[in-house]
Amino acid sequence: MARLYLIRHGKPAAAWGGDDDDPGLDETGQAQARAARDWLLALPPAERPTKVVSSPLRRCRETAEPTAQALGVTLEIDERVGEIPTPVALAAAERGPWLRKSFAGTWAEIEGDLDYDAWRHSITASLAARGNTAVFSHYVATNAVVSQLTGDPAVVVFRPDHASITVLETDGTDLVLVAKGREATTGVL
Structure with a gap:
């Protein structure tokens, strides 16, 4: 069996719902990215990732870069x-309330123009096809995977910390x- 490491991005320079919809990492987040790298590099060679994958968003890319460079x-x-x-019709100012409401429910209850249960299945399927890989992602995406693997329909099944x-x-x-x-x-937040 191959090992995968699903890493939440480090602490961003701005909170979600703020003016910057794609913030990079703050100093704490940069230190967390280096700590994640060090943890991954300390693994036994057979368990160490050989690939590094990231969400396209800056906070994930900046968290992933130290690991990719070291490897x-x-x-x-x-x-x-x-x-x-x-959801497409949602204004930027409405994203925060939409997320908070979504976090309180199940995958099937999320309101929008997308099948969010199918979205979480697609994330899990994309991970299952990988070998030893470090995947840098987000709070909700991590919950999507864990909720599916544990059979829990809740959107938030645990609260992964930064990195x-x-x-x-x-x-x-x-x-x-x-x-x-x-x-x-x-x-x-």
Whole structure:
């Protein structure tokens, strides 16, 4: 079985719902990115990632870059591990309330123009097909994977902290949760 590491991005320079919809990392986030890299590099060679994948958003790319550089690999961008898509008709100012309402429910209850249950299945399927890989993603995407693997229909099944590393295993078809990453002591904000 190959090991996958699903890493939430480091602490961004701006909170979601702010003016910058694609913030990079602040100083704490940069330190968290280096700590994630160091943790991954300390793994036994057979478990160490050989590929690094990131959401297209800047906070994920900046969290992934130290690991990709240390491993000497090209950072692969994969939209499938990106942020939860916002409904098309939703104004930017409405994203925060929409997310808060979505977080309180199940995948089937999320309002929008997308099948969000199918969205979470597509993330999990994209991960199952990978070998030893470090995947840098987001709070909701990580919850999408963990909720599917545990059979819990809730959108939020745990609160992965910034740079939290969730460990998964795959045989190329099936994906198994080995360990949830470190949980945050505060909310998403």
